[in-house]
Amino acid sequence: MSIEPVERRLEQSFEAERWTRLIQDCDDIEQLRETALTLVQQLAQQKAASAWMASRASESENAKLQMLARMIRENEGDPPTRDPRSSS
Secondary structure, eight states, rough: OOOOOOOOOOHHHHHHHHHHHHHHHHOHHHHHHHHHHHHHHHHHHHHHHHHHHHHHHHHHHHHHHHHHHHHHHHHHHHHOOOOOOOOO
């Protein structure tokens, strides 16, 4: 199973371009410092959100697997069901 690369949406590309231009065109060290701090805060928030989403997805997948395992255990003792349409 291969994992496809994550592609940015159009608005994300525009946002990245906006930040890039702001940094490249800036001559004021204080403005660059503020910009850098803003980006660090955004990155930290994004990482926290990504970790939370990954955790929730993992919990959901584990719950599904536990339900499947429970169903399999419950059906192990039952005799196989016959198809009522078969005449054997």
